[in-house]
Amino acid sequence: MSSLPVNRQTALPGFQESDNTAENPGVRAPLVLNMDRFGQVTRQVCQVAESKKPPFAWYAAFTISLGLVGLLGFCVNYLIFTGVGVWGLNNPVMWAFDITNFVFWVGIGHAGTLISAILFLFRQKWRTGINRFAEAMTIFAVICAGLFPGIHVGRVWLAYWLFPIPNQMEMWPQFRSPLLWDVFAVGTYFTVSFVFWFVGMVPDLATLRDRATGRIQQFAYGLFALGWRGSNRHWHRYERAYLLLAALSTPLVLSVHSVVSFDFAVSQVPGWHTTIFPPYFVAGAIFSGFAMVVTLAVPARQLFGLKDLITLRHLDNMNKIILVTGCMVGYAYSMEFFIAWYSGAVYERFAFINRAFGQYWWAYWIMVSCNVITPQLFWFKSIRTSIPIMFALCLVVNIGMWFERFVIIVTSLANDFLPTSWDFFTPTWVDMGTMLGAFGLFGTLFLLFCRYLPMIAIAEVKATMPQANPHWSGYATHDDHGHAGGSAQPSFASPDALRSPGSGPDGGPSAP
Amino acid sequence: MTTLSPITAPVIQGNQIPRKRLYGIMAEFHDPATLMAAADKVRMAGFRWWDCHTPFPVHGLDQAMGIKRTILPVLVFGAGMTGTMIGFCLQAFTNAASFSIWALVWVTGYPFLISGKPLISLPAFIPVMFELTILLSALSAVGIMFLFNGLPRWNHPLLANKRFLRVTDDRFFIVIESRDPRFFASRTEQFLKDLGAKAVEMVEA
Numbered sequence: 001m002s003s004l005p006v007n008r009q010t011a012l013p014g015f016q017e018s019d020n021t022a023e024n025p026g027v028r029a030p031l032v033l034n035m036d037r038f039g040q041v042t043r044q045v046c047q048v049a050e051s052k053k054p055p056f057a058w059y060a061a062f063t064i065s066l067g068l069v070g071l072l073g074f075c076v077n078y079l080i081f082t083g084v085g086v087w088g089l090n091n092p093v094m095w096a097f098d099i100t101n102f103v104f105w106v107g108i109g110h111a112g113t114l115i116s117a118i119l120f121l122f123r124q125k126w127r128t129g130i131n132r133f134a135e136a137m138t139i140f141a142v143i144c145a146g147l148f149p150g151i152h153v154g155r156v157w158l159a160y161w162l163f164p165i166p167n168q169m170e171m172w173p174q175f176r177s178p179l180l181w182d183v184f185a186v187g188t189y190f191t192v193s194f195v196f197w198f199v200g201m202v203p204d205l206a207t208l209r210d211r212a213t214g215r216i217q218q219f220a221y222g223l224f225a226l227g228w229r230g231s232n233r234h235w236h237r238y239e240r241a242y243l244l245l246a247a248l249s250t251p252l253v254l255s256v257h258s259v260v261s262f263d264f265a266v267s268q269v270p271g272w273h274t275t276i277f278p279p280y281f282v283a284g285a286i287f288s289g290f291a292m293v294v295t296l297a298v299p300a301r302q303l304f305g306l307k308d309l310i311t312l313r314h315l316d317n318m319n320k321i322i323l324v325t326g327c328m329v330g331y332a333y334s335m336e337f338f339i340a341w342y343s344g345a346v347y348e349r350f351a352f353i354n355r356a357f358g359q360y361w362w363a364y365w366i367m368v369s370c371n372v373i374t375p376q377l378f379w380f381k382s383i384r385t386s387i388p389i390m391f392a393l394c395l396v397v398n399i400g401m402w403f404e405r406f407v408i409i410v411t412s413l414a415n416d417f418l419p420t421s422w423d424f425f426t427p428t429w430v431d432m433g434t435m436l437g438a439f440g441l442f443g444t445l446f447l448l449f450c451r452y453l454p455m456i457a458i459a460e461v462k463a464t465m466p467q468a469n470p471h472w473s474g475y476a477t478h479d480d481h482g483h484a485g486g487s488a489q490p491s492f493a494s495p496d497a498l499r500s501p502g503s504g505p506d507g508g509p510s511a512p
Numbered sequence: 513m514t515t516l517s518p519i520t521a522p523v524i525q526g527n528q529i530p531r532k533r534l535y536g537i538m539a540e541f542h543d544p545a546t547l548m549a550a551a552d553k554v555r556m557a558g559f560r561w562w563d564c565h566t567p568f569p570v571h572g573l574d575q576a577m578g579i580k581r582t583i584l585p586v587l588v589f590g591a592g593m594t595g596t597m598i599g600f601c602l603q604a605f606t607n608a609a610s611f612s613i614w615a616l617v618w619v620t621g622y623p624f625l626i627s628g629k630p631l632i633s634l635p636a637f638i639p640v641m642f643e644l645t646i647l648l649s650a651l652s653a654v655g656i657m658f659l660f661n662g663l664p665r666w667n668h669p670l671l672a673n674k675r676f677l678r679v680t681d682d683r684f685f686i687v688i689e690s691r692d693p694r695f696f697a698s699r700t701e702q703f704l705k706d707l708g709a710k711a712v713e714m715v716e717a
Contacts, residue, residue: 038567038682164606166619172606176626181639188643192650199654203568207680226664229671230679232551232564232573234661237582239569241657244588245650252646259639463568468544470572475545 020313021385031126031464033308038462041309045204045456046211048304054451055303062447068440075433076151084154086430093413093425096406098152099263101435103405104288105145105442106186106260107281110253111289112138113193116200117249120242126317128460129310132204133300133449134293135197140445141292142190144438149182151434178262185259192252196245199238202228204454257281264408271351271412274339280332287325287371288401290318291394298391300450309456312385319384322397326375329404333372351412359424360411367407370400535669535717536562536689537700538676539709544570547684550707551576554686557703561692565670565685582660588653595648599641608632669717676715687715 018033035041048054079086089096112134119127153159162183164173173180206228209221228234258278265277294315301310340352356364374396377383384390415422449455466472541547544566551564555578564573605613608631609621623631658664670676670687679685686709688700697714704712 042567042681164602166615166617170620170622172622172624174624174626175603175607175640176624176629176633176636178639181643184640184643188647191647195650195654199657203680207567210677210680222666226658227666227668227671228663228680229668229676230565230567231661232566232570232577233579234663235566235569236574236579237584237657237660240582240584241653244585244653248646248650248653252643252650255639255642255646262639459568463571468568468570470545470548470570472545475543 017307017312017385017387019385020311021316021381028466029313030466031129031311031313032461033311035308036465036467038465038467041462041465042207042211042458044306044309045454045458045461046208048306048450048455049208049452050211057299057303058447058451061443065440065443065447068437069444070440071433072437072441075430075437076147078430079151079434080156084152086428088426088428088431090423090425092416092421092423093410095152095409095413096425097427097431097435098148099409100402100405101438102145102148102152103260103281103409104402105141105148105438106189107257107285107288107401107405108292109138109141109145109189109193109289110257110282110285111293112136112141113189113196113249113253114286114289115293116196117246117253120246121250125464126314128457128464129314130293130297130318130456131460132197132200132457133296133446133455135193135200136446136449136453137289137292137296138193139190139197140442140449141289142186142193143445144442146186146190147438147441148434178259178266181259182263185256189252189256192245192249196249198224199242199245200457200460201454202226203230203238203459204457206230207458208454254282257285264412269412269416270345270347271355271408273348274336276332276335276339280329280336283325283328283332284371284401284404287322287329287375288398290322290325291397291401294318294322294390294394295398296446298387298394300455302387304450304455306456309461315387315390316381316384319378319390322394323375323378326371326378326397330368330372333368347417351415354415355407355411358411358415360407360414363403363407363411367400367403370396371404374400533717534690534697535715536687536692536695537697537704538670538673538713538715539686539704539707540675540711540713541684541686541708542682542710544573544684546708547686548573548576550686550704550709553707554688557694559688559692559694561689561695563687563689565676565679565687567680567682567684570684584653584656584660587656588649591652591656592645592649595644595646596641598648599644600637602644603637603640604632669715673713673715675711675713690717 020029020031020033022029032041035044087097112131115127115134116131116138119131150156150159153162160167161171162173162180173183175181202225205221206225209218209225212218212221258281261277261281264272265274267273297310297315297318301307337352340348343349355361374393377389377393383393410425414425462468467474539550541550547564547566548570551573554562555576564570564577566573605621607622607624610623612618612620625631629636670679675683676685686704686707688695688704690697694700701712701714
């Protein structure tokens with residue numbers, strides 16, 4: 001049995017790709033290309049953090065992001081010192097860009113947890129190439145998300161009222177409100193995602209520690225590596241804890257966007273008060289999150305030379321998930337319309353007709369064309385495996401998902417029960433600046449992460465290589481169960497065997 | 513041999529006697545297959561204070577080393593249930609009680625009456641109970657894991673060893689500690705060499 005063919009293809013100049021997307025159910029496709037030694041993986045990932053200078057594009061992106069963070073800081077301070085009136089909010093539309101951005105960013109985070117937790121439980125080994133920076137994306141997205149409810153409360157110095165802290169008024173938060181559930185859901189989500197990300201990174205920080213030459217790097221990486229020394233007794237508990245974290249994060253991630261959707265679904269506003277919201281929001285979150293992962297992965301692998309670890313197959317798989325969740329989102333859009341008609345509730349019917357043909361018709365059709373129609377192109381493999389096209393499509397999906405939240409929030413509020421109170425929301429420059437600034441904050445954190453931390457889970461990627469299996473055919477020890485009896489004189493793999501991973505069945509069921 | 517304490521046992525490496533106390537002997541392997549076969553032998557030789565060190569978890573090595581399954585999940589379950597109870601008590605006290613308790617300061621519950629719903633409205637309490645269950649489980653899973661592993665520990669003898677630097681890259685090690693009752697430097701060294709180690713080295717404490 002030989003491994004699957006890996007063809008080099010050239011789509012555009014500068015986009016040479018090794019195509020490992022061929023399917024053969026009998027053979028595991030290679031997830032690490034052009035590398036057959038563990039040390040090569042280490043070097044490939046570590047060279048990013050160890051290089052003296054990052055590529056020019058990194059500086060360019062960092063400058064822009066930092067500029068946008070400055071804009072964010074200005075807008076937030078202006079808001080705090082002046083009041084929420086600086087936003088374009090009006091009497092019926094009391095939630096607009098702030099909550100749109102909040103829901104958008106929380107949703108972005110979901111793909112990271114899906115990759116790190118759900119794909120882990122399903123034993124999807126391709127997750128190892130992308131899980132680290134997808135988790136980082138989750139954390140940074142939740143930071144951006146947390147900013148918005150924090151500043152939209154108006155009197156931010158009273159934001160501690162959100163938490164059950166004993167206070168001089170002897171008052172407590174009201175736990176029957178979904179807004180308070182949100183505080184706990186997003187808070188837990190951030191904490192658990194952060195812990196998950198950090199625990200996964202400890203062995204890789206130890207790698208950076210052991211390779212570091214500068215004193216500062218040795219100290220900093222050494223401090224956060226917690227003295228990890230790869231002990232198998234440690235790995236045993238580590239893997240248990242990691243599995244538990246994955247099993248705990250899976251219901252957590254589903255609960256978080258469900259709770260976010262309760263903010264709307266539990267209210268009475270037509271267009272919000274629907275039971276489809278929790279699954280619909282979760283599907284949309286995964287959809288937008290994967291689009292963001294692809295948006296980040298494509299330039300990152302190009303810029304830092306990680307194409308052999310984040311292969312075309314990884315991108316192809318992610319595009320398939322985008323297609324599936326895009327179809328789910330499209331189904332949810334049509335089901336909302338069906339139920340609005342079927343329910344016989346006049347306000348509900350009006351809300352949906354108004355969404356598609358009312359004053360925000362353009363936002364609705366941007367949403368539908370970006371989220372339902374565009375991802376259908378991913379049915380074609382040539383599009384799923386074309387780097388420039390997938391990048392463009394994922395940007396479109398990101399835009400579409402931002403508009404989805406805008407449509408849900410603003411169209412429902414602007415035209416509610418009483419026509420006399422109807423109004424139209426127009427964003428101000430502060431709205432725009434805060435939205436762009438959040439992207440800047442996200443970008444800044446992500447670029448710093450790429451520069452200084454292991455962007456790919458080194459240990460996990462190594463464990464998915466065929467060479468990591470002690471029963472791999474390249475190793476000369478051939479007993480039916482290497483640890484059960486063992487031959488009298490264990491012999492070594494010949495260097496030639498080590499160098500050619502394709503020479504034997506690199507797949508098959510691994511050890512239990 | 514077992515009657516000799518490891519510290520008083522003569523430690524001889526070639527012709528020279530190490531000046532410092534010995535932590536153990538380290539054997540280096542270049543691939544997981546040899547490591548696993550060797551680990552199997554070390555276990556069968558009856559050593560207790562020993563460990564394998566690998567850049568990534570090698571599957572099947574737990575069985576080869578004879579590591580018992582950790583009780584971590586049981587403790588995490590307990591922590592999770594504690595979270596559920598905290599979630600319920602917190603909400604029941606702050607939203608449905610009117611008495612005072614001492615929790616760092618004296619605090620009084622407040623019976624919120626919201627649109628005629630019962631004071632203890634369990635369905636409305638479930639999201640927060642769920643989140644606190646997950647929060648405590650996750651934090652305890654990580655906390656207990658590091659606690660049982662004896663981490664963080666930044667000053668381990670192995671971390672001072674030059675050869676050991678590659679354990680996080682592409683090398684596999686078996687370390688037998690000098691406190692093992694079956695440890696006897698020269699014999700253990702030879703034993704590890706016979707297992708196919710690429711290099712065997714004393715590790716100073």
